[in-house]
Each structure stands twice: as structure tokens, then as C-alpha cells.
Amino acid sequence: MEPKLFSPLELGDLTLPNRIVMAPLTRNRALPDGDVPHALNATYYAQRAGAGLIISEGTQISPEGKGYIQTPGMYSDAQVAGWKAVTAAVHGAGGRIFAQLWHVGRISHVSLLPDGQAPVAPSPITADSQTFTASGFADVSEPRALETAEIARVVADYRKAAENAKAAGFDGIEIHAANGYLLDQFLRDGTNKRDDAYGGSPENRTRFLAEVFEAVTGVFPAKRVGVRFSPFSGFNDIADSDPVATFSVAMARANDAGLGYVHLVEGQTGGPREFPANAIETLRSNFSGAYMANNGYDRQMAVDAVESGKADLVAFGSLFIANPDLVERLRLDAPLNAPDPQTFYGGDAAGYTDYPTLEEAA
Numbered sequence: 001m002e003p004k005l006f007s008p009l010e011l012g013d014l015t016l017p018n019r020i021v022m023a024p025l026t027r028n029r030a031l032p033d034g035d036v037p038h039a040l041n042a043t044y045y046a047q048r049a050g051a052g053l054i055i056s057e058g059t060q061i062s063p064e065g066k067g068y069i070q071t072p073g074m075y076s077d078a079q080v081a082g083w084k085a086v087t088a089a090v091h092g093a094g095g096r097i098f099a100q101l102w103h104v105g106r107i108s109h110v111s112l113l114p115d116g117q118a119p120v121a122p123s124p125i126t127a128d129s130q131t132f133t134a135s136g137f138a139d140v141s142e143p144r145a146l147e148t149a150e151i152a153r154v155v156a157d158y159r160k161a162a163e164n165a166k167a168a169g170f171d172g173i174e175i176h177a178a179n180g181y182l183l184d185q186f187l188r189d190g191t192n193k194r195d196d197a198y199g200g201s202p203e204n205r206t207r208f209l210a211e212v213f214e215a216v217t218g219v220f221p222a223k224r225v226g227v228r229f230s231p232f233s234g235f236n237d238i239a240d241s242d243p244v245a246t247f248s249v250a251m252a253r254a255n256d257a258g259l260g261y262v263h264l265v266e267g268q269t270g271g272p273r274e275f276p277a278n279a280i281e282t283l284r285s286n287f288s289g290a291y292m293a294n295n296g297y298d299r300q301m302a303v304d305a306v307e308s309g310k311a312d313l314v315a316f317g318s319l320f321i322a323n324p325d326l327v328e329r330l331r332l333d334a335p336l337n338a339p340d341p342q343t344f345y346g347g348d349a350a351g352y353t354d355y356p357t358l359e360e361a362a
């Protein structure tokens with residue numbers, strides 16, 4: 001019998017033919033003029049259409065939400081037209097693709113933002129972190145706190161980006177609430193020092209997230225919406241005094257909104273799988289939808305996680321960069337291409353669309 005990893009999963013009215021997901025992966029290969037997706041990006045995603053589900057790289061919902069050079073956006077007509085070609089290519093190759101909606105908050109640099117404005121954040125605390133700009137790596141800039149009255153505008157930017165993703169032909173969306181970006185900055189008490197209705201208790205710190213869920217589930221059916229959290233990661237200088245308490249409430253918010261899945265970075269982002277014993281089970285008990293696991297999985301770990309019920313879906317990052325036909329290779333337990341970190345961020349087709357399939361390698 002084939003492992004359950006290779007069996008279908010129903011996400012609302014969408015059937016995923018297998019449980020292997022292409023994780024959202026920043027590649028910095030949008031057109032520099034306007035952060036527009038183009039033909040090379042369509043080829044890259046279509047090559048990976050064997051995934052049960054593709055989640056796009058993070059796409060900024062507004063110019064203010066941008067944190068790195070050449071990441072694609074989801075707010076301009078040119079971007080929507082570029083994404084249309086991407087989704088058409090993926091669908092033409094038999095795949096399914098969600099757009100990951102991203103606002104970086106304080107993880108940005110004045111040179112990347114309109115009129116050199118300061119990044120926005122829950123509180124004016126500068127991260128000990130770096131970003132990539134036109135002149136190379138740079139320390140992130142000092143942010144300003146969003147006014148209470150401004151939060152509705154950012155929620156509206158999420159709604160508009162969801163509408164754009166729908167117009168561009170995406171099958172659904174993933175809300176990026178992980179890795180120290182804007183929504184994660186609101187969730188954690190290390191970065192959220194607000195004294196309004198969006199700060200203080202976990203209830204208050206998850207309010208912005210809940211408002212985003214409400215806005216985007218008015219655009220896509222709730223089962224076509226997922227969310228990504230990284231409760232135990234310190235990536236981008238993020239911290240919380242009680243992640244299990246904070247993220248139990250965040251998971252309950254996802255449950256109340258009826259979301260299709262929750263996607264967890266289990267441990268440090270791109271690092272060790274370190275988290276307190278039973279913490280993931282505790283978090284999961286707050287959410288009745290599908291559970292997507294991520295971080296350092298290999299074939300055997302993924303097979304075991306799905307077989308035992310510890311995960312419904314498993315997302316792979318760097319292995320999907322290096323293996324366009326990853327699902328087929330895992331099915332056959334075939335050798336895998338090794339990813340080349342030198343070509344992860346920025347550049348051209350090299351290290352992007354030129355990794356061979358098994359057939360091409362033979």
C-alpha cells in the first residue's frame with residue numbers, strides 16, 4: 001500500500017491529489033520595475049505543479065508591506081496580470097496554487113518604501129535584523145507605530161490583495177502570520193507594547209489577525225484560506241513570553257474563522273526543530289481544520305507524520321527548490337537533487353528553473 005502521504009485531501013471543495021505542499025519561498029526574481037511576476041516565474045511554478053498544493057512566495061499586499069528587493073506584489077494591475085500568467089501555467093500543468101499574502105511590518109528599509117517612509121509596526125521598536133536592498137544587506141530601519149485608526153486601512157489592504165489574488169486566478173490564499181513579519185509582530189508581547197484594543201492580552205494581540213481573517217474570508221471561501229504561524233521561532237528578532245498561550249488563542253481565531261488549514265513552522269525558521277514537548281499537540285487542539293507541518297522534513301518523517309495523524313499535509317521548502325518533480329521522486333523514493341543556497345535569493349534561471357527532473361537527469 002502506498003503511504004497516506006500520497007493520497008488525496010479535501011480542502012473544502014478543492015481536492016489536493018497528495019499531501020505534499022510546496023512551501024512559500026522568497027526567491028527575489030520579480031521584475032525590478034514594479035515588483036511584477038513574469039514568464040520565468042510562471043515556468044518555475046509550473047515545473048512544480050505535481051505538488052498537492054503550491055503556496056506562492058510571500059507577495060506584499062501594498063508598497064508599505066515590502067521588505068526585500070524584487071519580491072512580487074499583489075496590489076497593482078501589472079502584478080495581477082503577471083500572476084494571471086503564473087496561475088494559468090500552473091493550472092495548465094495540472095496544479096493548484098495559493099497566494100501567500102505578506103506585510104513585513106518593521107522588517108524593511110527606508111530605501112525599499114515609498115518616499116523613503118519609515119516601516120510600520122505595532123510599536124516603535126527596531127529589530128536586530130537585516131534585509132536585502134538595492135545596495136546589498138542593510139540593517140532594518142527604525143519603525144513607527146501604526147495609529148489605532150490606521151489598522152482598518154491595513155485590513156482593507158489585505159482584503160484588496162485577496163480580491164486581486166482571486167482576479168489573478170489563485171485557488172486560495174495563505175495569510176503570512178509567521179517569521180517576525182507584521183502580523184507576528186502584533187501577536188507577540190516582545191514586539192507589541194500597545195495599550196489600545198490591539199495590545200495587551202492574547203485576545204487583544206490576536207484582534208488584528210482576526211480582522212484580517214474576517215476580511216479575506218469575505219473574498220475566498222474560508223476553506224480556501226490558510227494561515228502560517230511560527231510560534232517557536234526567533235527569526236527576525238521576535239519573542240514572546242508564552243508562545244503556547246499566545247498561539248493557542250491565535251489558533252482558536254483561525255478555528256472561529258473556519259479556515260481550511262493552519263501551517264506551522266515547527267521550531268526555528270530554517271533551523272532546528274526545537275519546541276517544548278507536546279506544545280504542537282496543545283496548539284493543534286484549538287483548531288479542527290487541516291494541519292500542515294513544515295521544517296526539516298525528509299521523506300520518512302513526512303510519511304510517518306501523515307500515517308500517524310500528526311499532520312494532514314507536509315510542506316517542503318528547499319527540497320522543492322531543487323526538485324521540480326519532488327512528489328514523483330518521493331513516491332519512488334528516488335535520489336534528490338541538492339539545493340544550492342547561492343542561488344536561493346535573486347538572479348536568473350540558474351538555480352531557479354534549471355534543476356533537472358529524474359527523467360532529464362537520466
Ligand code: PHB
Nearest residue numbers: 026058068176178179269
Ligand atoms: C526571507 O526572505 O528570508 C524570508 C521571507 C519570508 C519568510 C522567511 C524568510 O517567511
